[in-house]
Amino acid sequence: MAQLEKGLGSRLLHRSTHGVTPTEIGALYYEKCKLIAHHVDEAETVAGLLQGQVQGVLRLSTSVAFGRRVLVPLVMRFMREHPKLQIELNFEDRYVNLVEQGIDVAIRMGRLEDSTLGARFLGVNPWVVVASPAYLGQRGIPLEPPDLSTHDALIYSTVQGDARWHFSGASGLALPQAVKGPLRSNSLSALLAAARDGMGVAALPWYVAQESIKSGVVVPVLTDWALPSQEIHAVYTSPRLVTTKVSGFITWLQGQFDEAWWTR
Numbered sequence: 001m002a003q004l005e006k007g008l009g010s011r012l013l014h015r016s017t018h019g020v021t022p023t024e025i026g027a028l029y030y031e032k033c034k035l036i037a038h039h040v041d042e043a044e045t046v047a048g049l050l051q052g053q054v055q056g057v058l059r060l061s062t063s064v065a066f067g068r069r070v071l072v073p074l075v076m077r078f079m080r081e082h083p084k085l086q087i088e089l090n091f092e093d094r095y096v097n098l099v100e101q102g103i104d105v106a107i108r109m110g111r112l113e114d115s116t117l118g119a120r121f122l123g124v125n126p127w128v129v130v131a132s133p134a135y136l137g138q139r140g141i142p143l144e145p146p147d148l149s150t151h152d153a154l155i156y157s158t159v160q161g162d163a164r165w166h167f168s169g170a171s172g173l174a175l176p177q178a179v180k181g182p183l184r185s186n187s188l189s190a191l192l193a194a195a196r197d198g199m200g201v202a203a204l205p206w207y208v209a210q211e212s213i214k215s216g217v218v219v220p221v222l223t224d225w226a227l228p229s230q231e232i233h234a235v236y237t238s239p240r241l242v243t244t245k246v247s248g249f250i251t252w253l254q255g256q257f258d259e260a261w262w263t264r
Contacts, residue, residue: 054248055084061098062107064091065188066125070207071107074256078249085245093158093186098237104246107253109230118239120250123257126206127227129165130218135198142201142221145177152200153179154191165203167225175225192218203227206262232257 005012012026022030062071067089075087090096090103098106098117112119129142131151142148145167155163163184167175181200185191188208195202195209196217202209212218234250236242 054082054245056243056245057086057088058245058249059088059090059102059104060106061090061092061096061101061103063093063109065205065208066107066109067091074253078252081252082248098235104236104243105249106235108233108235111231112233112235116238118236118242119233120254122232122234122253123261125230125232126262127203127229128206128209128213128220129201129203129222129225129227130195130209130213130220131201132196132198132218133216135195135200136219136221138198145175145222145225148177148179148201151179151181153181154194154200154202155179155181155184156188156191156203157184157186166228167222168228169225205230210262 001013008029010025010029011023012029014021014023060071060075068091072089075089079085079087090101095108096103096106098104107122109125139151140147142151145165148165153163153165163180164176164178167177169175179201183191183194183199188204191202192204192208192212194200195204196212201221202218209218209220213220234253236246236250
């Protein structure tokens with residue numbers, strides 16, 4: 001108490017042989033401390049309530065194509081199940097700094113670099129090689145990866161080795177194949193549009209090509225060969241002290257990417 005009085009520069013207690021009583025300043029100081037303690041208790045109660053419910057604002061980040069075609073419908077379903085939740089959904093085809101941008105969860109494709117971020121595996125993102133029936137009718141159907149050397153490739157400039165597509169056969173044989181063609185883009189939608197228009201052969205994620213394959217506008221080729229699948233992860237700011245809205249959303253997402261999620 002003597003140290004507290006010294007720090008405040010005021011006497012808080014009257015001390016005498018009859019006992020100890022608060023000074024006027026001491027009594028006021030005590031009442032203010034009680035009020036502060038009450039506010040702290042209230043804040044801890046609110047924090048506990050928020051921690052125990054899926055509510056508040058959840059800020060998400062994902063790539064443009066995956067977000068528009070896959071994540072948006074999932075987010076709408078999750079919001080209907082949790083009406084107290086607000087979503088801020090950001091589309092970026094570059095990696096964002098979660099802390100700087102205030103992002104709670106980012107959905108990322110491919111292998112993750114070592115970091116202090118938390119991450120949970122959601123599933124895999126398989127790829128398929130497609131072309132339009134009209135293009136294949138004019139140029140022939142490639143049966144082996146080396147056949148692509150005589151075809152026009154529509155090249156995605158972000159993954160799959162850029163102008164070298166890495167195939168593997170049923171036996172596990174790896175066969176990289178250099179490709180070239182009239183169009184190169186970082187937009188999966190643009191490459192799909194070009195493939196639908198008969199401009200060449202495109203390597204696309206199944207979720208991008210699925211509807212066009214189902215309608216017959218494009219068809220899969222090189223079906224005995226596979227391109228590398230990408231891992232899908234939910235990444236969040238810290239593996240510790242995860243809020244309920246973040247853990248609840250990620251756990252729910254883990255149930256959405258089963259073996260053939262891209263067909264739905």
